[in-house]
Amino acid sequence: MSNYSAHYVQQRAEASVIIDRDKCIGCDICVQVCPMGILALDKDGKAYMKYDECWYCTPCQTDCPVDAVRVHIPYLVR
Amino acid sequence: METRMYETDVLIIGGGTAGTMAAIKAKQAQPQLNVLVLDKADIRRSGAISMGMDGLNNAVVPGKATPEEYTLEITESNDGIIDQRAVYRQASECYPIIQELDSWGVDFEKDAEGNYEVYRVHRKGRYVLPMPKASNLKLILAKKVKQHRCKVINRVMATRLLTEGNQVVGALGLDVNSGELVIVKAKAVVLTAGAAGRMGLTDSGYLYSTYENPTNSGEGFAMVYHAGAELTGIECYQINPTMKDYNGPACAYVAGPFGGYTANAKGERVTGCDYWSGELIMNMWKLANKGEWPLFLKLTHLDDETVSKIEAILHHNERPSRDLFHAGRGKDYRTDMVELNFSEVGLCSGHSASGVLVNHEAETSLRGLYAAGDMACVPHQYLLGALTFGKIAGVNAAAFAASTARVEPNQGQIEAERKRIEALSANADGVPHQQVEYKIRRIVTQYLMPPKTTTKMELALEKIRHFRKEDLKLLGARDPHELGRALEIHSIVDCAEMMASASLFRKESRWGFYHYYLDYPERDDANWMKRVIVKKGGDGEIELSTKELPPYVLETRTGVAGGTTA
Numbered sequence: 001m002s003n004y005s006a007h008y009v010q011q012r013a014e015a016s017v018i019i020d021r022d023k024c025i026g027c028d029i030c031v032q033v034c035p036m037g038i039l040a041l042d043k044d045g046k047a048y049m050k051y052d053e054c055w056y057c058t059p060c061q062t063d064c065p066v067d068a069v070r071v072h073i074p075y076l077v078r
Numbered sequence: 079m080e081t082r083m084y085e086t087d088v089l090i091i092g093g094g095t096a097g098t099m100a101a102i103k104a105k106q107a108q109p110q111l112n113v114l115v116l117d118k119a120d121i122r123r124s125g126a127i128s129m130g131m132d133g134l135n136n137a138v139v140p141g142k143a144t145p146e147e148y149t150l151e152i153t154e155s156n157d158g159i160i161d162q163r164a165v166y167r168q169a170s171e172c173y174p175i176i177q178e179l180d181s182w183g184v185d186f187e188k189d190a191e192g193n194y195e196v197y198r199v200h201r202k203g204r205y206v207l208p209m210p211k212a213s214n215l216k217l218i219l220a221k222k223v224k225q226h227r228c229k230v231i232n233r234v235m236a237t238r239l240l241t242e243g244n245q246v247v248g249a250l251g252l253d254v255n256s257g258e259l260v261i262v263k264a265k266a267v268v269l270t271a272g273a274a275g276r277m278g279l280t281d282s283g284y285l286y287s288t289y290e291n292p293t294n295s296g297e298g299f300a301m302v303y304h305a306g307a308e309l310t311g312i313e314c315y316q317i318n319p320t321m322k323d324y325n326g327p328a329c330a331y332v333a334g335p336f337g338g339y340t341a342n343a344k345g346e347r348v349t350g351c352d353y354w355s356g357e358l359i360m361n362m363w364k365l366a367n368k369g370e371w372p373l374f375l376k377l378t379h380l381d382d383e384t385v386s387k388i389e390a391i392l393h394h395n396e397r398p399s400r401d402l403f404h405a406g407r408g409k410d411y412r413t414d415m416v417e418l419n420f421s422e423v424g425l426c427s428g429h430s431a432s433g434v435l436v437n438h439e440a441e442t443s444l445r446g447l448y449a450a451g452d453m454a455c456v457p458h459q460y461l462l463g464a465l466t467f468g469k470i471a472g473v474n475a476a477a478f479a480a481s482t483a484r485v486e487p488n489q490g491q492i493e494a495e496r497k498r499i500e501a502l503s504a505n506a507d508g509v510p511h512q513q514v515e516y517k518i519r520r521i522v523t524q525y526l527m528p529p530k531t532t533t534k535m536e537l538a539l540e541k542i543r544h545f546r547k548e549d550l551k552l553l554g555a556r557d558p559h560e561l562g563r564a565l566e567i568h569s570i571v572d573c574a575e576m577m578a579s580a581s582l583f584r585k586e587s588r589w590g591f592y593h594y595y596l597d598y599p600e601r602d603d604a605n606w607m608k609r610v611i612v613k614k615g616g617d618g619e620i621e622l623s624t625k626e627l628p629p630y631v632l633e634t635r636t637g638v639a640g641g642t643t644a
Contacts, residue, residue: 008510035119035128035293036286037233037254037559051559053286056399059123071399076284077323078406 016074017049017060023068030060030069079500080258086114086229087479088472089264091236091249092298093117094125096451096464097270098219099175100472104268105226108476113228114262116251118235118562119293122220126272126428126452127461128291130215132332132395134186135199135460137176137207138169142196145169147203149632155201155355156431156457157588158607159311162630164438164456164467172466176207179465182218185211197335200353206331210391234260235562236297238495239267239305239447240487246305246447247485250495252565257503257558259496263487265479266446268471269434270464271298273316273452274573276515276566278422278523282323285515289318289325289421290452295566296573298453299425302434303572308443309612310625311431311455312580315423315528315592317359319352321375322419326397328352328375333392336384341376341415348373354429355458356590359420363528363591374415385411422519423527425573428464430592431457435611437628440471443613446482448475502564508554511563518545518567522574528594530581538578546571575620576612583622584610 017039019030026045038051039060047069054074061069072078088104090097093115105113117124138148148169153160176194180186187195187208198204209215223230233255240248246267251260275290286292302309319328319340330340330352340349342365349361365371377385389411393401404410425432433455440448450467451459459467502508525538550571555561586602587595608624615621 032120032232033123035124035291037119037562053292053563055128055286055288055292056402057123057128057291058398059128062129062398063123071402073324073399073403073406074282074284074287077282077287077325078403 013052014075015049015052016054016056016072018070018072019047020068021046023066025066027065029063029065033059033063035059079496079503082253082258082260084114084260084262085484086262087111087265088113088268088475089249089262089266090115090268090270092125092269092271093121093223093230094270094272094451094464095127095219095461096468096471097125097268098223099465099468100268100270100450100475101223101228102226103469103472104476105228107473108480111476111479114264115223115228115230116234116236116249116262117230117232118254120232121223121230122217124293125216126291126294127216127396129398130395131209131461132391133206133208134176134462135331136172136205136458136462137194137196138172138205139176139194139196139207140173142194143203143205146632148205151200151202152458155353157601159431159588159609159627160457161437161628162632163628164436166631167438167470168456168459168463168466172462175462175465175469182222184215184218185209199331199334201351206335208332208335208391209395235565236271236301237499237565238491239301240491241305241444242485242488245445245485248487250492252499252558252562254558254562257561259499261487261492263484265482265484266448266475268475269298269302269447269449269453270451270468270471271301271453273424273426273428274299274569275424275426276570277424277519277573277577278527279516279519280325280422281419282325285512287323287325289320290424290426294452296425296569297566298434298449299576300569300572302442302449303576303612303614305444305447306614307447308435309433309576310435310609311427311433311457312425312576312612313584313593313610314356314431314589315577316426316430316432317423317591318354318421318429319358319362319418320421321400322372322417324400324403325421326400328418329392330375333375333377333388336388337380338375338377338388340418341374342370343372343374345376345378345415356592358590359592360590360594362420373418375418376415377411378413378415382412423522425577426452427455427457428452428460429458431455431589439474440467441474446478499561499565502553502555502561505554506556509552511553511555511560511567514549514553515567515570517549518570518574521545526574526577526581528591530593530595532582532597535578535582539575542571542575542578579620579622580610580612
C-alpha cells in the first residue's frame with residue numbers, strides 16, 4: 001500500500017536539543033542514553049537531534065562529559 | 079531483515095527499575111544462570127523514571143506504618159478490587175529493599191538519629207519517604223546489573239513473546255539501530271516493559287510530552303495479550319493530576335510535607351487529600367464542570383527558604399527541566415501558583431491498576447512468564463512496588479529456569495513477526511508514524527476518555543477496528559528507528575481496543591473517574607466486586623470474562639465490601 005504521494009511535504013521543526021559543535025567530542029554518550037533514541041552523530045562525528053521526539057528529560061545534557069548539550073523545552077510545550 | 083540470535087536462562091524484557099532489580103535478584107539467587115536484559119533504550123536512563131525519583135511513595139517503615147495498615151488503605155483506594163496477598167507482600171517485603179538501596183548509595187531523608195523520615199500523603203498512613211538527592215538511582219541500578227554480570231542488550235525493542243502451548247520460551251524483538259530481527263531463547267521470561275503511556279493526546283499538542291516517559295508505549299500489554307496471557311484492570315484507566323503542558327506530576331507528594339497544597343483560583347485549599355486516585359480525579363473533574371477551574375499547586379504562602387528546598391527537589395530529580403519550563407513562562411513558585419490539569423489517559427498499575435494478571439509470586443497465567451512494575455497488576459505500587467515485585471519476579475523466574483529444559487522456538491511465530499515488521503519497512507513511502515499515531519491517539523482521547531458511555535465506547539471500538547484494518551496498512555517506516563516508532567503504534571492500537579472492550583464489559587461505575595460509566599453510574603458491589611479479565615481468544619478476537627478476587631488476607635474495614643477473608 002502506498003499513500004500515493006510522490007513527494008513529502010517538508011515540515012520544519014525547531015530542535016529542542018542543541019549541541020555545541022565546538023565542544024562536542026563525538027563520544028556518543030548522549031546518543032546512547034537518550035530514552036527516545038532521537039540523537040545521532042553526523043558525518044563529522046558530532047551529535048545532533050535527528051528526530052523530533054523529545055521528552056525533555058535531560059540525560060543527554062547531564063551525562064555529557066564536556067557540557068556540550070542543552071535541552072530546551074519543545075516549542076509546543078513551553 | 080537480518081537475524082540475530084541469543085540463548086539465555088532468564089530473559090528480562092525492559093531494564094527500568096523493576097527489570098534491573100529482577101536481573102540483580104535472579105543472578106543473586108541462581109548465580110550459575112545466564113541473565114539477559116533487553117531494553118529498547120539504555121538501562122542507564124530507561125524506564126519510567128529515567129533521571130531519578132524524588133521519593134518513595136509507599137515505604138512501609140517499621141515503627142512508622144504497618145503492612146496491615148498499608149494493605150487496607152490500598153484496598154480502599156482501589157475500591158476493593160485487589161489481590162490483598164500481593165499488596166500485603168509488597169508492604170511486608172519493601173523495607174529490606176529500602177535498606178539495600180541505602181547501602182548502594184541511594185540517598186533517603188533521615189532525622190538526626192538516622193531514622194527514615196516519612197510523611198503522610200495517603201488518606202491515613204505515613205508512607206512517603208523523600209529521596210532528596212537520589213537522581214542517580216537508575217545509574218546505580220545499572221551499575222549493579224553489570225557488577226552481577228548480567229548481560230545487557232540496549233536498543234532492542236521486544237515485540238512478541240515466543241510460546242509453546244501455555245509456556246513462554248523466549249521473545250522476539252527489533253534492534254532499533256541495526257534493524258535486525260532479534261530472537262532470544264529463554265527458559266523463563268520476566269516482563270517489566272512499563273506502562274501504556276502514549277494512549278491519549280497531550281494538552282500541549284506535542285506527541286511526546288506525555289506524563290509517562292514516552293518509551294513506555296504499551297509493548298508489555300500487547301505482548302502478553304498476543305501470547306494469550308490474562309490481563310486485568312484494563313478498564314481502570316490512569317489519569318493523573320499534572321502541571322499543565324509540562325505534564326510532570328503535580329507534585330503535591332513533594333510539596334505537601336512542606337506545606338504546599340492544591341488550590342482553586344482564589345488560592346483556597348480544595349482537595350483535602352492529594353493522594354492520587356480515581357476519587358481525586360473525579361473531584362477535580364466535578365470542579366472543572368462547575369467552572370471552578372483550573373486548579374493550582376500553591377506554594378506562594380511559603381517562605382523563600384522552604385520554596386528553595388522544594389525547588390532543589392523538583393528541579394533536580396524526576397523531571398529536572400521543570401525549572402526551564404517555569405522560567406520560560408516567567409513563573410516563580412514564590413509569586414505564582416502552578417496551573418494544573420489532567421494528564422492524558424493511559425494504562426499503568428504504578429499509579430492505578432491496569433496490567434497483566436499476576437499473583438503474589440509475580441506469576442502470570444502463562445508458565446515461565448513473570449511480570450512486575452507498571453505493567454503488572456499490583457495496584458498503586460509505584461517505584462517501590464516495582465523494585466519489590468521486580469525482586470520477587472527475578473527470584474521466581476530464576477528458580478523456574480533452573481529446573482526447566484530449553485524449548486526450541488516455533489518457526490511459524492518467528493516468521494509471522496518477521497512479516498509484520500518487514501511490511502512496515504517495505505512501505506517506506508507510507509504515511510509517517512507521527513501522523514498515524516496522532517490519529518489513533520485522537521480516537522483514544524475523544525472516545526475513551528471518561529465519562530464513558532456505551533455509545534462512545536462502541537464508536538471507539540468501531541473506529542479502532544477500522545483503524546487497525548485500514549490505517550495500519552498505510553503506516554510506513556524509512557529506517558530502524560522509525561520502524562520502532564511504527565511498531566509502538568501497533569501496541570497503542572492493541573491497548574486502545576482492550577480499553578474500550580473492558581470498559582464496555584464492566585457494567586457499573588468504579589474507581590471514581592477512571593471507570594465513570596454514565597449508563598451504569600453507580601458502583602454495584604453485588605455483581606461487580608470481581609475482576610474483569612481480558613485475553614486473546616482462540617479466534618484471535620478479544621475474549622472477556624470475570625474472575626473472583628483472591629481471598630482477602632485481612633479483615634476489611636467498614637465501607638469496603640469485598641472478597642471473603644481466608
